[in-house]
Amino acid sequence: MSDWIIILIKIICALVWFLVIALYLTWAERKESAVIQDRIGANRANIWKFRVIGLFQPFADAIKMIFKEDFTPSFSRKFLHNLAPFVSFFFVAITISAIPFGDVLRIGGREIKLQIVDFNVSLLFVLAMLSLGIYGIILAGWSSNNRYTLIGGMRGAAQLISYEVALGLSLIGLILVYPSLKLSAIVHFQGELLWGWLPKWGVFLQPLGLLIFFFAALAETKRVPFDLPEGENEIVGFFTEYSGLKWGLFMFTDFMEVLIVSCLLTTLFFGGWQVPWLYADGFHFPWGGEWLLPHGIVVAFQVLAFNLKVFFFCWLQILIRWTYPRFRYDQVMDLGWKLLVPLSLVNIAGTAILLSLIG
Amino acid sequence: MIKALGYFIEIIKGSLITTRHFMVNMWFHTLKLFRIKTKRKGAVTIQYPEEKRDIASRHRSLHRLLKREDGKPRCVVCMLCVTVCPSECIYVEAAEDPDPEVQKVPSTFIIDLSRCCFCGFCVEACPEDAIRMDTGQIEFAEYSRDKLIYDLEKLTG
Amino acid sequence: MAKIFIDEREIDVAEGTTILKAAKSAGLNIPHLCYHKAFIPEGTCRMCLVEIEGIPKLELACSTQVRDGMEVSTKSESVIEARKGVLECLLADHPIDCPICDKAGECKLQDYYEEYGLFESEFNEEKEKRQKKIEIGKNLIHDQERCVLCRRCVRFLREITKNEELGVFQRGVHTEVSTYEGILVDNNYSGNLAEICPVGAITDKDFRFKARSWFLQRSESICPLCSRGCNIYVESHQGFSRFSLPKRVYRIRTRENQIINGFWICDKGRYEYSYLDQERLDNIVVNNSQDSHSWPEITSLIAGEIGRLYHMKRSAHIGLILQSWLSNEELFLIDKIFRNDINIEKICFLDPPEEAADDFLLTAERTPNRRGAKELGFDLQPANWEKFLEDVDLLFVFASPIRDDTDFSLLKAALDKIEKTVLFASHNHEINSSFDIVLPMSLIAEKGGSLTNIVGSVQGFSNALDAPGDCRPAWQFLVELGNKLALNIDFYNQFSDPESIREVMKKEISFFREKQ
């Protein structure tokens, strides 16, 4: 019984964390783009003249979205049309269940894993769910019953499927290095040290894999420079026929994807919740120093580290989105099939050879 | 391959530029947050309703009709402004003035600002220097078009 | 014939013509202010100076006659220099208040200054102050400062109207045109003064400050206010896209026609034009109701009524009252439809009574086309109304426009008794409400056609203005009525415009054939 309650609490906490951070990513995107472009950014939303650097902006946006007319075109396939945004949203939201936020937390002799579920093939699960997100796009494009949205949906599907390949292949090397498909195990492996001082993070063991994964994941988020399925102000795409809250869901899903990609990058290549040289009982520095800490503080450090890493990658993704111009469609395809896929194969082969040499 | 590498380098350079902007601007924003005065600011934005940009002296703003010493409008209804106005938004009607040296004064002078394109031709055409666009007034938006029809009284202020 | 060279162009003109006329005939314009085709040249303004080969001093083009082999130069340096000098002297005391001058835009002085002058005045003295607003006639305002002393006005009153109401007084810089002891210019042609004054010294009171001349669109027409048929320009204002104007027509000006009116029109024709815009009827009214009706519908209705009576052999009960405001073509069609096709006899004319004629242009008949009606064989004698209105079941009245002084008492009493009454009118009038159907008619200025004037000249005209609202010219209605009646379809089918009707008229009636 109490297991269920704990799981429920974990789900609520993770989901709230996920949604709130994603919500504030919209704000962060506006602010970061503004700062990059020497502007100030949205700062007018206020409650009783209380502005706090525009922190209320996401709420203003949400209220606007809710009160906008939710228009369903008469020619659309109504049920699927309404379903599509929720499909996209759902498959992104569910991936959070496999992300480990920290190690185990011990309260009153009970061990609580800071992860909603920790099952054997959580890596595959995450990949599978992300791929299912394509359904939302295709459904949206097709059920709008409009040629342009259909083509937009097809473009989206083609792009996502192409990069799915590179994404999957880039992780094979990682799985060779950390022989597990369990995310928590992968994070644990990354806590070990190489040559006694360098943490065994994916970024050091699989640099090429990281690059491939990063590019492929960027393409998966469908944001600039890969925003070919729907380019808000130039390209008619799959959610053209949506308005109001359902349109908002699509946009929001984009931000959730950014967050999930950051979580995955952190978990797979940057040690997840690991802090270098921090062990269950405190720091053990390679030069011999020690700093023992109580269990609660250690867990707090781990969760904090995870969050900071995630935020950094969110920042990086927004930076990229506001730096580069959009690729042409043929370039997108070239990049996927002619560069990333062969490179990931090279990566697998190289890793395998190295591993067998080292033994 | 070399081409791809060059491309890659340029990409990195690009993101370094945006990163630099971000870092520098963020630094000044943070200083401002702590009320530390700096010469340079984090943003070039002018916060409009509170801060206002200076209007250049030759800026064309809301029209006004000038008056003679005795308070009558200077306009003599020569209709040159009406003739030259590309938007056909000026309408003038003449009345007889008892003073034979003045003779012609406007009884109606309407500028329909909802049509005016602020070209300033009327000012240039006026032989009497009776109309000018130097009020510096640029905030006269209204909720209804009727209120944008300025008559003699409104224009002479 | 004399052969002369103007600016190295060879021109053949009759012996005795002046250089200015010769130049004009070749399309060359020599600047002039005081010269006017209607008057003997006086040579007061000196604008027209030209250089003649072999003559050391410059000569006046307006009053020098041509000589065979003469070589004239109108653009040489000394001529331009002289023009500038003359202009400078003319402008020495001129106020140049063009912004408030009604002549601006059509002022010769302004044009010449723009063309040759554009100089800073070398006169340091103060300009002479004179009176700027004197009433010199009931329609005229005089500005002494603007006068260039060309004496056109004086000559007009001396040579044309012969009552010499203006004179030139004083000397030197104080010279001025004025009335004799304050007796105002008061003749029926005074309006012409404002038109011949080359500058804005004499202006029209009626047009004063109403519009600027360059906004006016000028179109040709014929004055319909008496049977002289003077040629006129109707000057109307198209208005602005955003603002509507109080009226369309701003003034009437003369159009030169040496046979009929020379250069002049009378004040009646010039100033009585408000009927064109005021109280116009512009929609079809049936039984005084507000419902809207279309022309085809009403035409069919009327054709049906006529056809019914005709087929019942009761066409003798159709009455027709006409006015000679109708054009030749319209009267011709009426003749064809009502007299030829359905053969009715009750046709009479309700023209306004004759008024005093003057000894120049204005005639006693106050409608434009009585002669045309006569030539088409209509009886113009005033009818015996009581007899006429007896036994009428269907009455048509073509009245355009109805005048307030027309006597309607008899007609009005009879109207109630008549089964169906149709009025063609151009204006709102109390009598309109007594008719069953009232149709809006275009006026002369709004339609095409021809008029026959008192001495029998037939003059064609086309529309100078657009007809307001639903107004239609009577001929258009009549052609459609003829078609709808279907008694002689081939005949009415051939008419598409007044010209086509006139062609047929010319074939059928010798008077119109000869008068063309």
Ligand code: SF4
């Ligand atoms: S500024 Fe231009 S458009 Fe506006 S009233 Fe003057 S002339 Fe017309």
Ligand code: SF4
């Ligand atoms: S141009 Fe000047 S004087 Fe003439 S009507 Fe316009 S404002 Fe009046």
Ligand code: SF4
């Ligand atoms: S008379 Fe001619 S030049 Fe003189 S003020 Fe009038 S328009 Fe101007």
Ligand code: SF4
């Ligand atoms: S009033 Fe006019 S027409 Fe008469 S002399 Fe003067 S300028 Fe000439």
Ligand code: FES
């Ligand atoms: S036109 Fe010849 S002197 Fe005036």
